[in-house]
Amino acid sequence: MSRNDIEVYHYCDAATFGVPPHRHDFYELYCLLSDSYTYHVEDNQYELHPGTLILVPPGETHWPELQGPPRDIERIVLWLNPEFISSLSIFLPKTLGAMGSNLQDEHLIVPEEKTYHVILNLLYSLLYEKNRADADSQYLCHLILSQLLIHISRVLNQRTKPQEDPGTRYGEIMKVHEYINAHYRESLSVSDLAQRFFLDKNTMTRQFKRIIGMTPGDYIRRKRLENARELIRQGYSIQHAGYSSGFSDYSAFFRAFRQYYGMSPGDLVGRSKASRRQQSEQESEE
Template structure:
């Protein structure tokens, strides 16, 4: 394992053309907000005390666990005080890289596919399999940090090797774990929002849909997710809007398709969240 930890970077935008990899260790890290990004994330947990929330599912992590997170999933680590430092390797991969090297017989995106049967974000492998994954990530970290001849080719080969390893584990069913359900009500509300984000949504309407008081729903949702129902709906709509904008759709079409009542509201929410207007985002 490379012995140089990196300073934790709060940014959620990639600088690299294909991937970025980080090796973090923290003893006093503040809360990390519920968030999403436009790339795929592999999170290799090494130590500390962390629960990880992905779209309402709570995973109680053990050292050696892998989390696979797609661009469509809101997620957040819940970091608990612990005598051991919080250690992890975080790998970001651009969708274009996965699609570029996938073939008719080999989809590198498969391991991240939230629509596959029995999808779960958690991969809990046997010690021998963990070691194989760790060795590949260690070497990718080392090669990324060098400027030696052939670095770019070797890093690309290591990344592809790692992705093939991951997809083989998923296809073999090795180590995949069912999530630990934190709240069945929250799970159902999140699924409903995911299916109906383009339609009018409100706390009153959701409470009526699930036959609970809006006060109970508001409290329970915030307890599990760490954000209000309204904030979650806004984040989900913005996440989908960003994905739609990257396909070339015009902002004037996207805001309606994502459930915003008017363009002005969409514009304000988008700029507040991402620091640029929808039109500016399409030009970057």
């Protein structure tokens, strides 16, 4: 890290593959925008996918673990100088206190969907100011970062609140979870799930979010979007990908995809074609 405050980068390449265990003397916030894989921090192992973030404190060993052939991985990486972060304690004592105390054993940040998109928009704002680089950019970056840290702190504080004993609800919710995984491509609603498993809809939604980390509706949407993205990357048409993944309305699919991934399905088609063409050219040269 060369700056004494923050650095932010937007990547879309295969450089993540083969990265060995390493550590920094600064904070690293890792926001994955495409694909899903395992991420290690010290002795902890996390399943990282779009909609989740990893925050690694200074001095902790971390590395990504990816399977399969190398492919482009889109991500935003934010580096934070510890001394600069400490200087913000005057203005954000509660926020920085939460970050310090809650990162000992759990580095994965799983915000609810609306909060995730707020965080993602703030990261894009940091990238915008980095590229603009005018006289006001540094001050704006510090203001944007303060907002970002507050939202992260809220997620961390929510995570550490005492939770009621799940009791027998855990088994019931895991059955709902397994059913969604097997049937998300079909017509499926939260009301259908509650009726099928003889659960009160509100109770099921509340318990599902507490155990899985998101509501059943959000989880169904995420599964459908991830499946559609993979089909598009394999060369299927946008319409086929949307309908085959469980979306009955193309407009709703388009809006959900753009909101979740920060790009339209058409943008992904262009990137996938370029990636396959590049791979083909490399294979022909060999």
